[in-house]
Amino acid sequence: MARLHAQSRATYGRPRLLKALAAQGMKKSAERVRRRLIRHRLRPVYRRAWQTITHSAHRLPLAPNLLxxxxxxxGPNQAWVADITYLATDEDWLYLAAILDLGSRRIVGWSMSERIDAKLMGTALRSAYWQRRPPRGLSVHGDRGVPYVSGAHRELAQGYGMPMSMSRRANAWDNAPMESFF
Known part of the structure; x- marks a missing residue:
């Protein structure tokens, strides 16, 4: 039983182990398999639930889709695209905000946090700005999530002379280079 559990990369629980044992001609009761799993401290690893991270149903002001x-x-430092993704850890989720330069196809700024908020995206934008020192007029494109449309992020982009651009609602194709990066 421990061998089957290991072969499944610890994904088999009692129901699947019962089927695997039966396929090998070993008939065991569900209760017996349960007891052995407990005795040997074998527990299946469950996939984490998918998590929605962009909430575009808000009343905050939006920017036009400039891209x-x-x-x-x-060219380098003419247009940047941004997105946030989540990373599963042993303890919880981490959120990664990244900014990609469309001219060089390189990540120019990033930030990681345990929370998804305007500060996460703002830190990534500051990182990109101070690393690249782009000219005024560079367009920053993102989706319609709250971290992009918040007043703090908008003010930061305006302070750097960066017009904001946003995707249409529920349209990942409008930010395809960044969506495909993750």
Whole structure:
């Protein structure tokens, strides 16, 4: 039983182990398998639930879609795209905000946090700005999530002379280079 559990990379619990044992011709009762799992401290590893991280149903002001899916033909520091993804850890979730330069196709700024908020995206934007020192007029494109449309993020982008651009609602294709990065 321990061998089957290990072969499944610890994903088999009692129901699957019962089927695997039966396939090998070993008939065991569910109760017996349960007791052995407990005795040997074998527990299945469950996949974490998928988590929604962008909430675009808000009343905050939006920016126009300045990129309009034109992802090619940009020089370095002319247009940046941004997104946030989540990473499962042994303890909880971590959120990674990253900014990609469409001209160089490199990550120019990033930030990681246990919370998804405007500070996460703001830290990534500050990181990108201080590493690259782009000229005024560089466009920063993101989705419609609260971290992008918050007043703090908007003020930061305006202070750097960066017009904001946002995807249409529920349209990942409008931010395809960044969506495909993760």
């Amino acid at each position: 309009a899916r034109r992802f090619d033909g940009w």
